[in-house]
Amino acid sequence: MATKPQLFLDPKRCKNNIERIAEKAKKLGLTFRPHFKTHQSIEVGRWFRDQGITGITVSSVEMAKYFAQDGWNDITIAFPFYSGMTEGLKELEKKVSLRLFMNSTSDIEHLNHSLRNPFQVYIEIDAGYGRSGVHYTDNEKIESLIGALDKGDQSQFHGFYIHDGGTYQARGVEEIKKRIQASHSALKKLKKRYPSAVTSLGDTPSASVLEEFESVDEITPGNLVFYDWMQVQIGSCKPDNVAVWVDVPVAQELSGNKAIIHGGAVHFSKDFIIQDEVKNYGQVLKPNEDHFTPADHCFLSALSQEHGTVSGYKNNLLQDDGSLRILPIHSCLTVNLFDHYRTPSGNIIKKRVLS
Amino acid sequence: MATKPQLFLDPKRCKNNIERIAEKAKKLGLTFRPHFKTHQSIEVGRWFRDQGITGITVSSVEMAKYFAQDGWNDITIAFPFYSGMTEGLKELEKKVSLRLFMNSTSDIEHLNHSLRNPFQVYIEIDAGYGRSGVHYTDNEKIESLIGALDKGDQSQFHGFYIHDGGTYQARGVEEIKKRIQASHSALKKLKKRYPSAVTSLGDTPSASVLEEFESVDEITPGNLVFYDWMQVQIGSCKPDNVAVWVDVPVAQELSGNKAIIHGGAVHFSKDFIIQDEVKNYGQVLKPNEDHFTPADHCFLSALSQEHGTVSGYKNNLLQDDGSLRILPIHSCLTVNLFDHYRTPSGNIIKKRVLS
Numbered sequence: 001m002a003t004k005p006q007l008f009l010d011p012k013r014c015k016n017n018i019e020r021i022a023e024k025a026k027k028l029g030l031t032f033r034p035h036f037k038t039h040q041s042i043e044v045g046r047w048f049r050d051q052g053i054t055g056i057t058v059s060s061v062e063m064a065k066y067f068a069q070d071g072w073n074d075i076t077i078a079f080p081f082y083s084g085m086t087e088g089l090k091e092l093e094k095k096v097s098l099r100l101f102m103n104s105t106s107d108i109e110h111l112n113h114s115l116r117n118p119f120q121v122y123i124e125i126d127a128g129y130g131r132s133g134v135h136y137t138d139n140e141k142i143e144s145l146i147g148a149l150d151k152g153d154q155s156q157f158h159g160f161y162i163h164d165g166g167t168y169q170a171r172g173v174e175e176i177k178k179r180i181q182a183s184h185s186a187l188k189k190l191k192k193r194y195p196s197a198v199t200s201l202g203d204t205p206s207a208s209v210l211e212e213f214e215s216v217d218e219i220t221p222g223n224l225v226f227y228d229w230m231q232v233q234i235g236s237c238k239p240d241n242v243a244v245w246v247d248v249p250v251a252q253e254l255s256g257n258k259a260i261i262h263g264g265a266v267h268f269s270k271d272f273i274i275q276d277e278v279k280n281y282g283q284v285l286k287p288n289e290d291h292f293t294p295a296d297h298c299f300l301s302a303l304s305q306e307h308g309t310v311s312g313y314k315n316n317l318l319q320d321d322g323s324l325r326i327l328p329i330h331s332c333l334t335v336n337l338f339d340h341y342r343t344p345s346g347n348i349i350k351k352r353v354l355s
Numbered sequence: 356m357a358t359k360p361q362l363f364l365d366p367k368r369c370k371n372n373i374e375r376i377a378e379k380a381k382k383l384g385l386t387f388r389p390h391f392k393t394h395q396s397i398e399v400g401r402w403f404r405d406q407g408i409t410g411i412t413v414s415s416v417e418m419a420k421y422f423a424q425d426g427w428n429d430i431t432i433a434f435p436f437y438s439g440m441t442e443g444l445k446e447l448e449k450k451v452s453l454r455l456f457m458n459s460t461s462d463i464e465h466l467n468h469s470l471r472n473p474f475q476v477y478i479e480i481d482a483g484y485g486r487s488g489v490h491y492t493d494n495e496k497i498e499s500l501i502g503a504l505d506k507g508d509q510s511q512f513h514g515f516y517i518h519d520g521g522t523y524q525a526r527g528v529e530e531i532k533k534r535i536q537a538s539h540s541a542l543k544k545l546k547k548r549y550p551s552a553v554t555s556l557g558d559t560p561s562a563s564v565l566e567e568f569e570s571v572d573e574i575t576p577g578n579l580v581f582y583d584w585m586q587v588q589i590g591s592c593k594p595d596n597v598a599v600w601v602d603v604p605v606a607q608e609l610s611g612n613k614a615i616i617h618g619g620a621v622h623f624s625k626d627f628i629i630q631d632e633v634k635n636y637g638q639v640l641k642p643n644e645d646h647f648t649p650a651d652h653c654f655l656s657a658l659s660q661e662h663g664t665v666s667g668y669k670n671n672l673l674q675d676d677g678s679l680r681i682l683p684i685h686s687c688l689t690v691n692l693f694d695h696y697r698t699p700s701g702n703i704i705k706k707r708v709l710s
Contacts, residue, residue, distance in 0.1 A: 003439040004417065037660055059661040060617070062359065079661060080606040080615055084358040084677070103607055131662060132607055132615045165659070251435040252458050252487055260435055260487045262415070266691050266709055270625040304520070305392055305687050306414040306434060307486060322439070332660050336621050336692075337709060353708055354621055354692060 002249040002323035005267040007334070009226075009341035009349060013243035015047050017224055021207060022051040030213055033057050033076060035202065035222025038332045041341070041351035042070040044225065057202075057220045061088035066352050068096050075099070078161065078202065078220065080124065080132055081107055086114050093117045099158060103134060105148040112152035120158035121149050122200065127186035129165045136186035146194075159198030159217070160190050167205035172235045180206040188215040208236035228331035229283040230273050239292040244331050244341070245285070247323040248308065259313040261324060264306040268326075269333035275299070282326040284310060287319045292327070300326060357604040357678035360622040362689070364581075364696035364704060368598035370402050372579055376562060377406040385568060388412050388431060390557065390577025393687045396696070396706035397425040399580065412557075412575045416443035421707050423451050430454070433516065433557065433575065435479065435487055436462055441469050448472045454513060458489060460503040467507035475513035476504050477555065482541035484520045491541035501549075514553030514572070515545050522560035527590045535561040543570040563591035583686035584638040585628050594647040599686050599696070600640070602678040603663065614668040616679060619661040623681075624688035630654070637681040639665060642674045647682070655681060 018034075025032035034048055035057040045056070045067060055074040058064045064075045065088070075092075076099035077085075089111070092098060099120040102108055111119070123145055124133035134141050149157040164183040170176040180203075187199040200218040201207070207221035208231070226244045227237045248263035263282075272279040282300035286293045298312035310324065319325055328334035335341075341349040373389075380387035389403055390412040400411070400422060410429040413419045419430045420443070430447070431454035432440075444466070447453060454475040457463055466474070478500055479488035489496050504512040519538040525531040535558075542554040555573040556562070562576035563586070581599045582592045603618035618637075627634040637655035641648045653667035665679065674680055683689035690696075696704040 001439050003442065004415070060359070079617065082604045082606040082617065084356050084604045084617075087358065131657070131659070131664065132609070249437045249439045251437040254487070262434065262437065262439075265624065265626070265688055269620065270688070271620070302486070304486070305691075309486065333620055333625070336660075339708070353694065 002247060002321050005246055005248045005263040007244065007246055007338040007341055009044075009244050009343055011047075011343055013241065014044065014225060017227065017241060017243060018047055018051055021219075021221070021224055022048075022053065025219060028211075028213060030216065031055070031198075031218040033200070033218055033220045034225065035059070035078065035220050036067060037063065038222040038335065039225050039351065040066070040335065041349055042067065043349045044351075045070060045072065057222070061085050061092065063352070064088075064092055064096065068092060073097060076122070076220070077101070078163070081111070083107065083110060086111065089115060093119065101161065102145065102149075102155075105144055108145070108148040108152055108155055112154050115154050118154050118156055120156050122158050122161040125160045125162045125186060125190065127162050127164065127183040129163070131163070131165055133162070136190060142190075157197070159200060160187060160194075161200040161202065161220075162187065163202035164206065165203070167203045168230070168234060170205060170234055173209045176205045176209050176235060180210065184214045184216065191215040204231060205234050205236045223332055226331040226335070228329060228334070229280070229327040230271075230329050232283075232327075233273055233275065239285075239294055239327070242292060242327050242331075244328065244335060246282070246326050246328060246334065247319065247321070248326060249323055250318065251307075253313070253315065257311065257313050259310045259324075261300075261308040261310055262306060263300075263308040263326070265303045266305055267334070267337055268300065268303060268308070268328055269330060269337060270303060271330040271333050273329055280329065281308070282328055284312075284317060285325040285327060287317055287325065294327075357602060357676050360601055360603045360618040362599065362601055362693040362696055364399075364599050364698055366402075366698055368596065369399065369580060372582065372596060372598060373402055373406055376574075376576070376579055377403075377408065380574060383566075383568060385571065386410070386553075386573040388555070388573055388575045389580065390414070390433065390575050391422060392418065393577040393690065394580050394706065395421070395690065396704055397422070398704045399706075400425060400427065412577070416440050416447065418707070419443075419447055419451065423447060428452060431477070431575070432456070433518070436466070438462065438465060441466065444470060444474075448474065456516065457500065457504075457510075460499055463500070463503040463507055463510055467509050470509050473509050473511055475511050477513050477516040480515045480517045480541060480545065482517050482519065482538040484518070486518070486520055488517070491545060497545075512552070514555060515542060515549075516555040516557065516575075517542065518557035519561065520558070522558045523585070523589060525560060525589050528564045531560045531564050531590060535565065539569045539571065546570040559586060560589050560591045578687055581686040581690070583684060583689070584635070584682040585626075585684050587638075587682075588628055588630065594640075594649055594682070597647060597682050597686075599683065599690060601637070601681050601683060601689065602674065602676070603681060604678055605673065606662075608668070608670065612666065612668050614665045614679075616655075616663040616665055617661060618655075618663040618681065620658045621660055622689070622692055623655065623658060623663070623683055624685060624692060625658060626685040626688050628684055635684065636663070637683055639667070639672060640680040640682060642672055642680065649682075
């Protein structure tokens with residue numbers, strides 16, 4: 001009997017996702033430095049360690065502290081440095097070798113005075129996506145940053161990092177390959193100019209589907225540990241690769257094949273994709289199957305705080321316990337709203353809760 | 356120095372919001388049964404108690420349990436009953452007088468067998484908004500529900516409840532008044548037919564601006580404890596009534612009056628409004644003013660997990676500690692992402708964290 005919305009994680013699917021990418025990286029000679037912002041769980045982190053992973057990526061000082069507790073001592077904080085991070089970094093450097101993103105010479109000078117141990121620095125590159133970073137053609141800025149890093153007692157220039165958000169707009173493998181070209185091309189040019197720089201690429205779609213990474217040395221995808229319905233639509237994975245889902249109680253059956261579920265924005269987040277010209281906040285699965293098959297035209301069409309509206313509902317979609325099984329649109333944000341995972345065999349896997 | 360995104364709550368603004376609506380309800384002879392889903396804090400709940408409030412509204416069994424800990428013993432669970440709630444209700448009824456939403460005669464029979472104490476039942480009415488509830492013209496369904504309630508040993512028919520989501524689409528006081536008419540009219544018809552039924556109305560915009568409530572006996576708004584930028588746009592309040600905000604560190608200043616902040620979907624939620632034809636995920640305030648004044652054309656224009664992009668950024672908008680002050684679009688969802696509030700004088704107010 002479903003008593004409330006419950007986040008599930010299938011360790012087998014998840015470990016398969018980790019193993020697949022770890023083996024691909026090994027085969028292609030790439031460093032795999034996974035982003036841990038998606039799962040935010042010490043226990044899931046250990047499954048990466050089992051695959052030989054020693055360096056990880058996170059998106060905040062707080063998240064670095066959480067994973068440092070479990071002995072991770074080689075951590076990239078993939079977020080532009082700001083001076084409010086300094087005290088946290090001083091604590092972290094006692095046991096962690098840090099890699100940071102820095103984009104101002106004055107920050108670099110400041111941090112050289114604040115930290116006592118060597119730290120590596122990536123220059124985040126904007127290859128056209130335009131969220132953050134230095135544009136790859138801005139040689140003057142890049143030169144001045146590398147100059148400041150070379151001059152500092154602790155800072156060491158490590159390389160260039162691109163998170164290409166553009167591939168998340170792709171639909172299909174060919175379009176992912178086409179969209180990632182701008183990033184590849186930018187890294188290639190930078191590599192030619194700075195041959196010893198490490199080049200790092202962050203997105204899940206290209207990490208999932210490419211077999212050639214050209215001038216890329218390192219990949220840091222995060223979402224592929226779990227995937228989600230958005231990644232299925234992008235073409236990064238199949239439904240059966242998605243390793244997390246939410247089982248929700250049905251609260252009211254309505255006319256017009258609709259139903260109200262207990263499951264809202266505080267369980268799924270309000271991320272959506274446009275599919276068949278309407279908003280989809282979560283994809284309903286067919287019940288009780290070993291393999292994940294999306295139910296035809298049955299999805300979360302609206303969300304308020306605790307209520308969700310399911311369109312295309314039929315009561316033969318209910319699981320044995322009376323719940324509907326729903327793949328999240330964006331697993332990073334859905335998972336962020338729970339403090340634990342439940343496995344199909346009933347185990348609890350703890351995770352970090354934000355504050 | 357801002358070290359991370361921080362949720363703030365101004366007790367003075369918040370208590371003013373509570374007092375204003377409590378006094379209005381008193382003056383108009385309305386029962387005020389506030390929804391506690393927005394603040395989710397025992398301490399904030401006590402500020403309502405200070406205004407003489409004895410009955411509250413919540414949106415889940417878990418939330419009812421949280422507030423029951425602090426002695427609240429008259430609680431409406433404003434969510435359609437489903438059988439998975441039964442065990443939780445059995446625990447709650449030991450110390451709480453329950454009011455429930457029920458929409459099926461078989462559920463009513465089931466619950467009469469499961470509970471040992473009397474419980475009150477609202478029939479949730481759909482006056483056209485179409486999320487959940489029974490359509491107000493569906494006399495047959497309403498009659499059958501009241502019949503089942505009368506027949507049950509514990510169940511008592513209490514009245515009709517409408518949450519009118521339509522008023523959240525309004526822009527301006529006149530439009531709120533116009534949009535709420537359908538709900539007023541539905542409640543009026545039901546009241547004529549069932550004179551002893553209590554009529555209850557849930558939305559914040561109409562509770563904020565109406566001075567006449569026609570056939571309404573009770574109001575249960577939640578958001579007005581804090582308000583937010585969406586409610587300012589709707590016309591429910593002024594910017595200076597908003598009692599919560601997020602101070603965020605600026606991580607990178609970009610060309611074109613843009614900046615990257617540490618503050619993303621895991622701090623604000625992904626709710627947005629369309630304003631001047633673009634998405635607004637949060638409104639920047641002018642700095643260091645006693646009264647809240649929105650900064651001209653400066654707002655959160657994009658969010659990823661931890662990053663936010665501010666458009667219309669100028670560095671003279673920074674507070675003394677180097678942060679930007681941002682009013683959330685939807686305070687219920689923003690607040691849900693933090694486990695405490697900080698007050699301007701530096702106190703910590705704890706709140707419930709979801710799981």
